[in-house]
Amino acid sequence: MRVALVASSYLPRLGGVEEHVFHLARRLRTRGHEVVVWAVDQQDDVPAEDDGHPLRYLPTPLPSRSVGGVLRWARALPGARSKWRSALRRDAPDVIVVQCFGSNGPWATALAKRAGVPLVYANHGETFMDAHDAFASSRLLRRSLSTALRQAQAVTSCSPYAADDLDRFGAHAPVTIVGNGIDPDTDAEQIPDPLPRRYIAGVGRLVENKGFDVLIDAFALAAAELGDTGLVIAGDGPERSRLEARALERGIAPRVTFTGSLRRAQVRTLLDGALAQVVPSRVEAFGIVILEGWRSGIPVLATRHGGPADLMTHGVDGLLFDPRDAAELGALLAKVATDSELRAALGAGGRRTVARYTWDHVTDAYEDVLCSVVAGKPAVDAEPRS
Structure with a gap:
């Protein structure tokens, strides 16, 4: 053919x-x-x-x-x-x-x-x-x-x-x-800049629909409960300067790292070392980054608006949230950061699910x-x- x-x-x-x-x-x-x-x-x-x-x-x-x-x-x-x-x-x-x-x-x-x-x-x-x-x-x-x-x-x-x-x-x-x-065997590639010892990750193009402003707001709301956990946002786009300013306004700029664009192998390195991954899009068609988080065996928190709700079972292989509600997301961030048993269960569930993709x-x-x-x-x- x-x-x-x-x-x-x-x-x-x-x-x-x-x-x-x-x-x-x-x-x-x-x-x-x-x-x-x-x-x-x-x-x-x-x-x-x-x-x-x-x-x-x-x-x-x-x-x-x-x-x-x-x-x-x-x-x-x-x-x-x-x-x-x-x-x-x-x-x-x-x-x-x-x-x-x-x-x-x-x-x-x-x-x-x-x-x-x-x-x-x-x-x-x-x-x-x-x-x-x-x-x-x-x-x-x-x-x-x-x-x-x-x-x-x-x-x-x-x-x-x-x-x-x-x-x-x-x-x-x-x-x-x-x-x-997703390719389950993608090699990991070193990221040039240092990452926090303990961090939550978000990956995607920095445009309005991807909802990273909500992630920043949610992280700020949960900052006290997150202890020494940092936030790493990987990607680039027209919203980057606004997001950096938002982190400054929310008083969390020292805890937020913007890596710029990463290659797929570097994304694997980022997620392999993350505490959890967040996909905060206002609406998402599918979300390849969800598969990447599952492959790394970490909890994935994803928007319930769009395709992720068709992929993910809440509480089994991830957690779904309303991307308009920073308080709800903040509570989930605190929960996964402080509950190691939940992290292990969600990570294992994601590894099982990603085998279908x-x-x-x-x-x-x-x-x-x-x-x-x-x-x-x-x-x-x-x-x-x-």
Whole structure:
């Protein structure tokens, strides 16, 4: 089977979608499938190959509402069409898979229809998780997604919560839930800067939706009960200066460490040494960082708004909380910091649960969907959704 994974973003950029496509492509190839990645050209300095296979960065111009924007789109259109058609001729995919619907989506949808190639849409929660709220601001993107959903022979989604959100864009095939995965054997890599002796960790991009302001507030409320425990926030983004100022305002700045962006192997080191991990997002589609905390065998405290509530059993493999309630989170921080038996129980529960989320399991699910689509059969769906 020849598969084109059409990614909204890919190497050298780092993130959940990029990692998902990276691991999926490699494991499908080990099973004998020919896989090529088509990614959005973002004018990066990019590699020419992916795992020894062609890696194609394609332009995805879209018209905007301004006269200038329409003119720029019209000038870019012929060249972009030529590059997409060239990719189609060279790779001749049996199926085209849109991995996260952005500017890649309209182009992949149109090409699949024109060429008569089956289309699969893999949703990653972008309809409500996009940092710029693109689906709220762009009518073109909303209409394009509705078109893609009607056309797609199969739809997957990272969680039931994210799948439910697709209903507002119109009719679509039943959704197969295919979560994210994790490599249980990722090596740990040293973090250059020293960490506190005892700390609670938060990992993610420093944007408003990730809720690190609530984590800082909760830590400040529980500071007295937390004793000598510090807070380490790993990641970078536009909210970093505001978060640093917030820690200062709350009187806990000396106890909060901002590491900046870390590589995956460094995240493993961070979590292996943490007392607990917190995922305070205001809403979360899935939460790969939850899997990372489970792998490290530490308690994971996660938002109950979104996908984590579908993954986690409260009190068994983690603790769920309302991300709007800093007092509730503060009480949970104090509880896990002072109760070693609870930490051990939650850590053991997480290790058991994460075994269900390897990349091989993810690839099994995709392979079933893709093979069914290429064979012209409906995809088998254990959790059907309208």
